[in-house]
Each structure stands twice: as structure tokens, then as C-alpha cells.
Amino acid sequence: MSTATMTIGQVAKRCGLGVEAIRFYEREGLIPDPPRRTSGYREYSQETVARIHFIRRAKELGFSLKEIRELLTLRVDPETTCSDIKVRAQDKLRDIDAKMRSLRQIKRALQRLTAKCEDTIGPTGECPILEALGTSTPLQSASTARR
Amino acid sequence: MSTATMTIGQVAKRCGLGVEAIRFYEREGLIPDPPRRTSGYREYSQETVARIHFIRRAKELGFSLKEIRELLTLRVDPETTCSDIKVRAQDKLRDIDAKMRSLRQIKRALQRLTAKCEDTIGPTGECPILEALGTSTPLQSASTARR
């Protein structure tokens, strides 16, 4: 692939977003103001495309734009020391582990559901999704806690 | 623990939600209208509490209420056959696997970041989060695809 720049529409298609969403992220400071052609058209570098891709993925995982901004600026501020960063990154890691656990739980429930479907015909009985999700782990980390 | 019922406030605290959110889920049909005391107070069974818990978790994972409703009603409609359910559940499983992959990627990036912090002092250089997230996997499943 080329290392060339892309127009906003190309980036949008590539990243599975609308053009306006990308401009929106720019306004919100999630991506840098890109350089412009003389016509005013935005030109996106591969790096920025990667950043946008990242944003979409993280969004799908339930991170808010605010959280995503935090993830993306973990290194940017030259004020913050390395150990600051480390603490924050470890916070995020805990969040992510909690999400993984939840996903694994839901996944197991769904698998049990499909397994049940193997050997019964017609509507299923009790819901194995709920069965698999009693009260269980509190799940409240440093960067999730509020109120 | 008791198998007794709980008031809405207790449920809210237990599940880490606001009282209004729970009433909102009721209006939206994500949870059944609970039985009431003569005073009108709602009484929640353990089963419903589990359901509410599930909703909160799934939300944290980036599922919309609409998707959560789909997850929760995978078995409910006596019209749908078992193989229907199976297909839908497998769709969801694919979504979940995609999410897990993305999470793992972000996690690896964060780990690399903290590792980098071990051996450098002061602000870090290039962002390992972005490094770890080039263009990579498309991630677009049956129940995610739109437009």
C-alpha cells in the first residue's frame, strides 16, 4: 500500500465512519487538525488514519469519547511524568480486564444457549444468559467510579 | 443472602445505577413491570435484579439498549424456533469475539506503554498505543453492519 495521504471520504470509508463523524472528532480534539490542500481539502496521514481507526474500535468497546481522549493522550502532555502515565495506564488495564471478564461471561452464556439448541427442538426453556450472570463481581475501577 | 425482594433504591445501589435508570428500563421494556406493594412501591425479585445487573454490564461493553434487548429476548418469543435462536446467538458470538480481539489489542498496547515506562525516565516518545493499532482487522459482523 501507498504511504500517501487520503481525503476525508476515503478515510471515512476505510474506517467505517461517516465523513461528519471525522470532522466531529477533529472539532472535539481527538485528532489533530490535518494539513489542507490549497483548495481547503483535508489530507490525512496514515498515522491519523490509524488514530481514527483506534477511535472507532474503542467506541465499539464502550469507551466514551472522553475516555478515548484519555487513552490517546496518555503520552502527549510533556508535563506528565512517566510514572503518572504508568498509573493511568494501569487503571485502564484494570478496566479492560473487567470488560474482558464480562465478555467472557456473556460469551459462555451464549454458548450454553446454542448448545441447548442442539438437543431440544422448539422454544427453549429457562434463559441461560441470565443463569450465567447472577450478581457476581462488583466491577468498579478507579477510572470507572463516579458519583 | 436472602431470597427476598428489594426496593428500587436497593437495586439501584446494588447494581450501580440510578433509580431513574431502572424505571427507564422498565418503560423501555427491558425488564418486566415488577409487582407492587399496596403502597405502589416496586418489589424486585432476585431474578430481575440479575437481569438489571446484566444490562449494566452489557452496556459497559458497548451494547446499546436495543442490542441488549435482543440478547435478553433470545429465548422469549415462543414463535421463534430453536435454530432461529441459534443463528442469532451465533451472530452475537461473532460480535463478542470481535470485541475481545479489539480489547486484547488495546490491552497489549497499554502493556507495552507501561513496559516502556519502566526503562525511560521523563516523557515517552512515540505512542505505542497507535503503533499497536495499524489498520488491521475489518470487524464488521452480521449484527453490526449498517448503512
Place this chain on the structure above:
DNA sequence: ATGAACTCTGTACCAGAGTACGGGGTCAAA
């Protein structure tokens, strides 16, 4: 050299998912 397809700015609007009242009953512990 022209027209379809794209991009620009700006403003307005939208849906999803709650939050926040206000005005009133209810519960339970002191």
C-alpha cells in the same frame, strides 16, 4: 470542458440514554 461525485463551512436538528424536578404519598426508627 463538463458533469457527477466529492469537499468546504456553518447551522440546525436528531436519537439514545438517562437526570432533574415538583408535588405528593410511605416507612421505620427514635
Place this chain on the structure above:
DNA sequence: TTTGACCCCGTACTCTGGTACAGAGTTCAT
């Protein structure tokens, strides 16, 4: 038996994350 915390309902408001124009300029494939 009262008082502080809790619950009821309804309506209105908020915040997030975009979408949808409108009117105008650009690109480039034919």
C-alpha cells in the same frame, strides 16, 4: 408520632455523539 429517608408519577431538561441540510467551491474521468 414525627421526621428523615425513601418511593410514586409526570414532565422537562441534559449531554453525547453524531446527521442533515444549504450553498458554494473542487476534482477528475470521459
